[in-house]
Amino acid sequence: MPGTTRDWPEAAFYGHQRVHAFDGLGYRGPPFSWSPMPDQYALSAFDRLEYGRTDRGPLMAEVALTSSHAPWSPVPPLLPWDRVGDGSAYAPYAHDQRAWDTIWTGDPAAIRADYVRSTEYSLETLYDWVSRFGDDRLVVVVLGDHQPAPMVVGQDAGRDVPISVVTRDQAVLDRIAGWGWTPGLRPPPTAPVQPMEDFRDRFLSAFNR
Known part of the structure; x- marks a missing residue:
């Protein structure tokens, strides 16, 4: 749950065995507007903390990705997965960020274009993760x-x-x-x-x- 940056006692209602919130994901890079970390890092952390473990049984997980949440500029590139590390590699791509209270004051066409780019990034990242790390038993909703x-x-x-x-x-x-x-x-x-x-x-x- 990369967007969970405060206490979330309501998590108990859902019956999760473990909740990996922002503080437990080990991110050392910059935020991207509202998104505390890029989706690629969130999926890399999920692989490290849960999916890629060899000492577990079947896994059902909810991963809430945040890169397509407003505001949508800038959007980081999809990095080689072995470069993701602790997230510090994203620092060069986090410049010229718009404040939340200014996102709706820009040109509507530019805002729509930013939204499209962020959605493309989020989906490209997810499907690249599936193609590289998924096995024949993986089911993604x-x-x-x-x-x-x-x-x-x-x-x-x-x-x-x-x-x-x-x-x-x-x-x-x-x-x-x-x-x-x-x-x-x-x-x-x-x-x-x-x-x-x-x-x-x-x-x-x-x-x-």
Whole structure:
């Protein structure tokens, strides 16, 4: 949870066995506007602290990535994974940051372009991590937790967000074959829409047998 920079007693409600908040991730680099660390570092820390361990059983984890949270400039580059280290390698890329209270005063077209770049970075980072470190048993649910701000998508935009299930395991895909989802990462306009709580229940039911 790289964005958790204060005490979070509510975590007990969710029943997590362990919570790795900002202070426990070992980041020694600069923040990028609101995001305390780049998504690539957060995933590198997840690999080091949990996923890459050889002394564990099956793992279910929630990783809240923050690089696509406003404000969205600057966006760091995707570094070679062996350069990530403690995050200090990001220092040269953290200049010219905009304060939170000024992000909405800029040119709307520039703000939208910044948002697109940050989203591209976040997704590119995640899928690069999956391709490099994922094995045949990995299942990733990629979920947008809320829609962008009205300045980005307009006042009349809907509140739907995309959900993707990424895996090499065909048996996993067979379990959800009846959902009417489309192969690929970009849902078509005809994709089924459901509340998040319905997806949660449906997902758990599909694999609770």
